[in-house]
Amino acid sequence: MNYEELKYKLYTDTSIDALKNIYSEYESPVFVYSKKTISNSYRNLINALPDKFKIFYAQKSNPNPGILKHISSLGAGCDTASLGEMKSALEAGFNENKIMLTGPAKTENEIRFAIENNLSSINVESVQELLLVNKIASEHGKTGNILVRINPPYESGEPARIIGGTGISKFGIDIEQMDDFFKSLKDLKNVSLKGIHIFNSSQILSGKKIFNNTKNVIDTAVLLSREYSFDISRIDLGGGFGTPYSEKEKPLDTAKLGNDLNVLIESKNYRDFLKDVDLIFEPGRYLSGRAGIYLTKVLYNKTSRGKNILLIDGGIHHLLRPALIGQPHPVVNLTAVFEDRNGRDEYMIAGPLCTSFDSFGEHIILPETKQGDILAVMNAGAYGFTESMPLFLSHPQAKEIFTE
Ligand SMILES: Cc1ncc(COP(=O)(O)O)c(C=O)c1O
Numbered sequence: 001m002n003y004e005e006l007k008y009k010l011y012t013d014t015s016i017d018a019l020k021n022i023y024s025e026y027e028s029p030v031f032v033y034s035k036k037t038i039s040n041s042y043r044n045l046i047n048a049l050p051d052k053f054k055i056f057y058a059q060k061s062n063p064n065p066g067i068l069k070h071i072s073s074l075g076a077g078c079d080t081a082s083l084g085e086m087k088s089a090l091e092a093g094f095n096e097n098k099i100m101l102t103g104p105a106k107t108e109n110e111i112r113f114a115i116e117n118n119l120s121s122i123n124v125e126s127v128q129e130l131l132l133v134n135k136i137a138s139e140h141g142k143t144g145n146i147l148v149r150i151n152p153p154y155e156s157g158e159p160a161r162i163i164g165g166t167g168i169s170k171f172g173i174d175i176e177q178m179d180d181f182f183k184s185l186k187d188l189k190n191v192s193l194k195g196i197h198i199f200n201s202s203q204i205l206s207g208k209k210i211f212n213n214t215k216n217v218i219d220t221a222v223l224l225s226r227e228y229s230f231d232i233s234r235i236d237l238g239g240g241f242g243t244p245y246s247e248k249e250k251p252l253d254t255a256k257l258g259n260d261l262n263v264l265i266e267s268k269n270y271r272d273f274l275k276d277v278d279l280i281f282e283p284g285r286y287l288s289g290r291a292g293i294y295l296t297k298v299l300y301n302k303t304s305r306g307k308n309i310l311l312i313d314g315g316i317h318h319l320l321r322p323a324l325i326g327q328p329h330p331v332v333n334l335t336a337v338f339e340d341r342n343g344r345d346e347y348m349i350a351g352p353l354c355t356s357f358d359s360f361g362e363h364i365i366l367p368e369t370k371q372g373d374i375l376a377v378m379n380a381g382a383y384g385f386t387e388s389m390p391l392f393l394s395h396p397q398a399k400e401i402f403t404e
Contacts, residue, residue: 061284199238292381315351
């Protein structure tokens with residue numbers, strides 16, 4: 001196995017041979033999603049974590065209908081953030097009591113849809129939203145289950161500014177404003193507070209950070225339930241489980257994290273409090289990231305002032321993340337693997353858009369790369385197809401294929 005093949009194997013569980021057909025039958029650029037990789041990531045998490053932890057897939061990381069159906073069939077719930085996502089979750093087969101609605105600026109339509117469809121909870125992020133949920137639920141003669149999303153004074157410590165960290169935040173209600181929240185809640189007859197939601201960090205590869213954050217969030221729940229005398233049946237810890245984007249990063253050790261969490265929740269400080277509480281993680285990237293590969297063809301191969309440049313038929317209109325977050329994705333030259341080509345060189349990989357931001361990296365090491373080669377941009381399943389800018393320059397949208 002050559003170096004490129006090894007690198008490929010680091011980032012997905014689909015075999016490189018399985019890509020041969022796709023590579024010859026479909027036109028690039030195309031996203032290829034692997035059912036097997038999703039299943040493996042899901043089982044890895046479910047097997048590692050204590051049973052008390054439930055998994056809700058954060059649909060925003062990749063709402064592809066094949067992916068949603070598959071994750072629903074595995075038994076997960078679904079975290080949604082818009083009318084479109086709620087509808088897709090229901091269409092994919094997620095039971096209504098396994099769908100949540102979170103997001104800082106929900107419209108009346110979205111809240112009404114969640115109430116009408118008896119979703120498992122609406123996670124409210126302001127006092128005004130709380131009042132609106134109560135009003136809409138009352139108009140329907142229903143009681144809406146809610147969690148209060150809190151902006152806490154701590155963070156997990158994400159490396160990039162994806163969600164945000166501590167301080168001023170558009171997400172949730174500041175912990176310092178809980179008095180106001182509970183004062184408003186007191187008189188409301190059509191909402192039922194089931195627990196709390198805290199999520200403020202993404203792409204975490206350190207089990208220790210996730211562990212500390214989990215402990216902090218549970219401590220916050222204990223504190224609030226005592227201070228305001230309310231029963232908690234659900235603590236939503238958000239997502240944030242990371243996946244490596246470079247060979248320098250180590251994958252998250254889920255087995256160790258699971259063991260440590262088990263010790264925590266079984267300890268005498270927490271066992272009684274958590275007896276009737278579900279703990280929820282909402283991973284997005286961890287389930288969908290490694291499952292996606294973006295295939296793109298080298299149209300031209302040139303140099304500029306001594307730099308090798310590969311000009312490709314894909315770009316940041318389909319996969320904005322490298323430019324948005326400033327984190328390059330690993331790239332493998334599939335044609336070079338299939339042809340067993342050697343040699344190594346440094347390349348800049350750039351797309352067709354009229355901006356220098358349209359680049360997948362300036363220092364990418366590949367085997368000798370030629371016009372017509374197919375490159376696989378790895379770990380492209382999360383925040384790829386949907387977190388991009390497909391309208392810029394009016395190129396066709398990328399295709400998507402869901403494979404075994
Ligand atoms: C409320 C909520 N839950 C879960 C996630 C998923 O995060 P991740 O992909 O880091 O697991 C996000 C991501 O933005 C989110 O906003």
